[in-house]
Amino acid sequence: MQKTTAAHRARTLRSQGALALLRHAHAHPAATRADAARALGLSSGSATEITARLKALRLIDETAPPQTGGRGRPSPALTAHPRGPLVCAVSIGHEGWRTATVEIGGRTVEQDSGRHPGPRPGPVLDVLRARTAAAYARHRHRIRAVSVAVAGTMRGTTIVQASGLNWYGVDLEPLRPAPGTPLLAGNDASMAGLAEARRGAAAGTRVSLHLTVEVGVGGVLIVDGGPVYGATGAGGEFGHMPFGDPELECPCGARGCWDLAVDGRAMARALGRPEPRDPRTAAEQIITAARTDPDARAAVGAAARALGRGAGALVNALDPELVSLSGLATELIETAPEELRAAYTAALMRFRRADPPPLAPSALGPASPLVGAAEAAFDLVLSDAGFESWSEAER
Incomplete structure (x- = not known):
């Protein structure tokens, strides 16, 4: 029993170190392994070992920056793994919508936008459901969450009231692309504020x-x-x-x-x-x-x-x-x-x-609600539970 507890504690400590470095890479795109080590108080050896683990789990990669012609070899930057986790971000405004598929570090991989097909919520959700379903069909288990920013008052994933849209009591469940995929939602102004605080x-x-x-x-x-x-x-x-x-x-x-x-x-x-x-x-x-x-x-x-x-x-x-x-x-x-x-x-x-x-x-301008929706989704992906879920899927 004591050996089991000690092993569990060791796994927890390793995952906490890995999560801390992963979160740093997400919050500071193009940071190097040495940057992360300094910021997190890690030794060079620990940072190297953790980075290797994250690479093996297809969470991050290291990419050499372009040569500048100066002396020395530039340190490679921590970047999103090309087969790593993604989130779908959706923004529903008064007149139109936006969608984006986003990777660790905040880079948009795919995006789309359009005007609402009519005033009723059903046709709008049909359009957006097609977008999230298509993203899931392309990327499968890499889509770890869908997050929606709405120009209205939210309670959970229900639009309580969106006066500008004349929508009341609208459930966003149709935007969940597959059973078990987390669905998050929030007010667009709140999501914009999150984006400005993180990246603006x-x-x-x-x-x-x-x-x-x-x-x-x-x-x-x-x-x-x-x-x-x-x-x-x-x-x-x-x-x-x-x-x-x-x-x-x-x-x-x-x-x-x-x-x-x-x-x-x-x-x-x-x-x-x-x-x-x-x-x-x-x-x-x-x-x-x-x-x-x-x-x-x-x-x-x-x-x-x-x-x-x-x-x-x-x-x-x-x-x-x-x-x-x-x-x-x-x-x-x-x-x-x-x-x-x-x-x-x-x-x-x-x-x-x-x-x-x-x-x-x-x-960040008009993109801020969409950026904030992606950040809210990555808060879930880069949690203990999200890290464990991805690790299990990659084994």
């Missing part, structure tokens, strides 16, 4: 807040590289905090939602126009017109002030090091920077104003 504008911070404006406001708080989703996965619905006009009723059922003060609906209302059927497109048109039209400029300025005021309130409550912005939020800070920053500063508690958390535009 907030990389290197311990606590960051992400805000995105599309149809309303969404986002997420990231702590130590992990998203704070809440008890049921529905956290981050910042747009439904009462930072707006209490006389206005939101499609979610609440009154005074911040959503209604920052997007195309707010800009159209400021111009005396009816509520647009497509708030995202309406906002783009008004922001473009703001370059020459004073009324449009005023409408954009009002939305920017509403965004800045709410961002300041959330900074007071959550204490991030940095606030990353994506979607229309980046266009608001480009078009009306004075209004946004003044409102942000005015909303901050006095002690924060001398050195406020920076407002940083997205470094």
Whole structure:
């Protein structure tokens, strides 16, 4: 019994070292074995032994960088194994979808995109089910998880409500390509925040807040590289905090939602126009017109002030090091920077104003929800259970 326990403990320690190096290779594409050894406090011999194990398991490879003409031989970089694990990432937006097959290190192997075939969820899921099934047919057991970013409120793998799509209670189970393949899902703004914290504008911070404006406001708080989703996965619905006009009723059922003060609906209302059927497109048109039209400029300025005021309130409550912005939020800070920053500063508690958390535009742009979905999937793949599952499949 003691021998069995000792053997199990030894296997656990070996797998922990292998996982640590594998996670480092995923988080730092093109890092060398020596880089990983220094970062993880490993001896050169241990790093060599662990790397050999990971190669044998078809998890990583080492690729020599191109010659630069300098003296010496460049160290090979840790890269994804050409027959290693993959994840399928899916992004469902208000108007269209994106898919990607992604390898360790975050490189996209395959990608596709398109517009929704209609307003109902069934045909959209049919299109996406075909994409995930095709990826599984090409790669079989290498597909370790499917992860979906959705422009809506999620609970598990169910879309509780996606007001911009007019979808309610939609189960994403059809996107699971095979029994036993893990299926994950999350709000697109939360996934975008995860992406910016891992590979974008907030990389290197311990606590960051992400805000995105599309149809309303969404986002997420990231702590130590992990998203704070809440008890049921529905956290981050910042747009439904009462930072707006209490006389206005939101499609979610609440009154005074911040959503209604920052997007195309707010800009159209400021111009005396009816509520647009497509708030995202309406906002783009008004922001473009703001370059020459004073009324449009005023409408954009009002939305920017509403965004800045709410961002300041959330900074007071959550204490991030940095606030990353994506979607229309980046266009608001480009078009009306004075209004946004003044409102942000005015909303901050006095002690924060001398050195406020920076407002940083997205470094990943529209791809951020898809990148975040892939990162969420790799969190599962690069777990103890995921490592053990892959190791069993490769034996």
